[in-house]
Amino acid sequence: MKYIGINGYGTIGKRVADAISLQKDMKLAGVTKRTPNFEAKMAADNGYNIYMSDPTKEQLFEEADIKVAGTIDDLQDKIDLIIDCTPEGVGAKNLKSYQRAGIKAIFQGGESHKEIGRSFNSAANYDENIGADYVRVVSCNTTGLCRTLTPIAEIAKIRKVRAVLVRRGADPSQVNKGPINSIVPNPPITPSHHGPDVQTVLKGVNIFTIALLVPTTLMHQHNIMIELDSKLEIDDVVNKFGESSRVILVDAKNGLGSTAEIMEYANDLGRLRSDLYEIAVWRESINIVDNELYYMQAVHQESDVVPENVDAVRALLELGDSNVSISKTNQSMGIL
Amino acid sequence: MKYIGINGYGTIGKRVADAISLQKDMKLAGVTKRTPNFEAKMAADNGYNIYMSDPTKEQLFEEADIKVAGTIDDLQDKIDLIIDCTPEGVGAKNLKSYQRAGIKAIFQGGESHKEIGRSFNSAANYDENIGADYVRVVSCNTTGLCRTLTPIAEIAKIRKVRAVLVRRGADPSQVNKGPINSIVPNPPITPSHHGPDVQTVLKGVNIFTIALLVPTTLMHQHNIMIELDSKLEIDDVVNKFGESSRVILVDAKNGLGSTAEIMEYANDLGRLRSDLYEIAVWRESINIVDNELYYMQAVHQESDVVPENVDAVRALLELGDSNVSISKTNQSMGIL
Structure with missing residues (x-):
């Protein structure tokens, strides 16, 4: 089984986490949160393992009564691939950390094609990205x-x-x-x-x-x-x-x-x-x-890229070709 | 001196009335109002003669203490040209009345080209419309x-x-x-x-x-x-x-x-x-x-057609060619 982490649990991250959880051929290892806000509480309620992206904030999580499973470094040790859903421009800065950890990574459209090297859309170029290490899902x-x-x-x-x-x-x-x-x-x-x-x-x-x-x-x-x-x-x-x-x-x-x-x-x-x-x-x-x-x-700006993120996981981890992946993603998410 | 009436004193009508008042080669004879609302009061305060487009409402104007100079038929007797600024689709219905009164008329872009027969834009086709009886200023x-x-x-x-x-x-x-x-x-x-x-x-x-x-x-x-x-x-x-x-x-x-x-x-x-x-x-x-x-x-949807209405008056009443009119209109209205 392949283990997936999500770095950043905001508008895109929480949706991608839910979508990954629906897949049978991959497993959500956990999500990172910077602050213990309502979304962190809801992630905990969903049973997601929460890792701190800023370990200096541990006390805030304790005060908010949100149990954390460790830091982002701990998460990186447990996973095959990370989906970076941090704000625009932050993802590219995280790339080196993912490289050091030896994990594959998917970025969002806020990062530049040049910095990540590859861009992804399920319909347009899934098969070109099979086995790649890093890819950005276009905006x-x-x-x-x-x-x-x-x-x-x-x-x-x-x-x-x-x-x-x-x-x-x-x-x-x-x-x-x-x-x-x-x-x-x-x-x-x-x-x-x-x-x-x-x-x-x-x-x-x-x-x-x-x-x-x-x-x-x-x-x-x-x-x-x-x-x-x-x-x-x-x-x-x-x-x-x-x-x-x-x-x-x-x-x-x-x-x-x-x-x-x-x-x-x-x-x-x-x-x-x-x-x-x-x-x-x-x-x-x-x-x-x-x-x-x-x-x-x-x-729908908040959600159209979510199935593409799921497909990108399968492309990078070689879990099937585009037809297999698109079909699995669509079926699990109820896509028309 | 040529006398101009405005039928309809709403968004466009009140602006065109003010613009006509600024011209030296034409005179605003009056404006029509259907109801004695705040705009009717302000037209009266401006010294504009007010004519009722719906004579059955005379009592309402009396109750609102707004002096009226007569009905729209009275206005039509006094003018050379009417600028119809009534709501979309109403203008074309008024055309026959203007024809009976023997006055020229300018309509707004809410009327169809087919029903009015000619369309007008100062820069594009002023000179084609010199001497015409009826024209619509495009939207x-x-x-x-x-x-x-x-x-x-x-x-x-x-x-x-x-x-x-x-x-x-x-x-x-x-x-x-x-x-x-x-x-x-x-x-x-x-x-x-x-x-x-x-x-x-x-x-x-x-x-x-x-x-x-x-x-x-x-x-x-x-x-x-x-x-x-x-x-x-x-x-x-x-x-x-x-x-x-x-x-x-x-x-x-x-x-x-x-x-x-x-x-x-x-x-x-x-x-x-x-x-x-x-x-x-x-x-x-x-x-x-x-x-x-x-x-x-x-x-600016409320005002860009106002100078075109002034120019259309000069075209229809043969008060000058396009350069003369555009220059007079621009100068009087402070157009950049």
Whole structure:
């Protein structure tokens, strides 16, 4: 059995911990926490072993009556692979420690491709990463783009992709982030970094992205324009998305005309935290005019990368090929 | 002297009334009000003659102690031209009444091009509309697109325009409109109607638009991608926008990195209602890659069409050519 640790138990870390726990071919050895906040208490209630990422805080954990199993170094001794879910930019600094410990590591999209060396998306390049030591799962936005660009690239020749990414300003619990009543070009330059980030997994695709922030917390929204070098019909696209893993079609006319209504649908699915792991494509938005494909999609920023993290474990630890892993992950997590 | 009436004294009507009052070559004969609300009181305080668009409400005006000069029919008898600022779809129904009264009329972008027959933007097609009887000033979003596409078309050959319009959900005072925390593809189909609307004034331009609503009240934001059939440098674009009427360049690095900060700048300009008549283009966003021009701009939805309404009066009443009118309007309104 392969043992997995999670470093950082925040928005992504807690979700990945729960998802790893659902798998039969790997075992969650423990998670790290920096401070004994409500999430630490809930991790303990879940029966997760808690390791301190900052051993100087031991007394705080004692005072909070949260039992710790040791420090992050102790965790590293017990595991085959660590999933780093620390805040943006921190992960790359941890890489050396993982190397010293002789464990494999998965990082999140906040780290740069250059520092980690490899980037990962299940649909786009799982098999290229089998047996690798270190990999980063690309960010929620890049994952969203890869999820729908990959199937299109399978049925058509893509000449150029243009995408405008309308990003949520903050996650629902981030009370100190904005904007409240403003549209913020972010970055204010063109192109944004998302295009090059897509190219780290979809090599050679010609893509130009523009990104902005808006005052909402629920989901990102993408406006995608794909110039094609081959003929394609709207029905081909609908059918291809319909059969693609982790992509769902939603209809505005059925009451799913906004990100808020899509999250209401996710609530009704009854999943933990009401997460929507799938990328939702608005069926009505799919159009082809003058050999150019247009569509709009929504991305649940807190959860779409969670199944990719599980698959990345299997790729790095050679627990199966992409079809095997995607199928196991989807089945265990109830992905549509 | 030419006499002008305003039918509807709401968001656009009150602004147009104030702008007409500033002109020396036309005179505001009066404005219509349906109900004696705070705006009616303020119009009376401004010394504007108030005409009832619904004569059955005379008693309400009496009770509110607002003096009325007559009904809309009385107003129509006194004027050469009426500017219809009634809610979307109402204007076209008023057209016959204006025809019977033998007065020229200007409509807003909520009416369809087909029903009015002519569409207007000062930069794009003023001179085509000289002497016309009826014209619609295109909507705030279409005006924003025309303001920057026209100068680009003057210095380059445009092959295709793609634009994603991130629209404010409601005006600041519209307390019953949403969205509050959601991104809404609006329409959920592609393309949106804005492209064809641009074509009513910029004939023959190949343009595809996608539109959505976000939870903000301040400004629309546009992401514009222009494939060029001729060579162009970034500096050419910066210089051209810099000398274009009703277009301003703003720098994110100077603290103008969002629609909220741009409206703060408009506040500081000290204009009535803190309006920003100009289209604000983020200088840093202007880029040319592979012969395609990219830029982002912000549009103050409540006021950008106001100077166009003034110019449309001069076009229809043959009070001067486009250069004369734009210059008079800009000077009187303090437009940058």
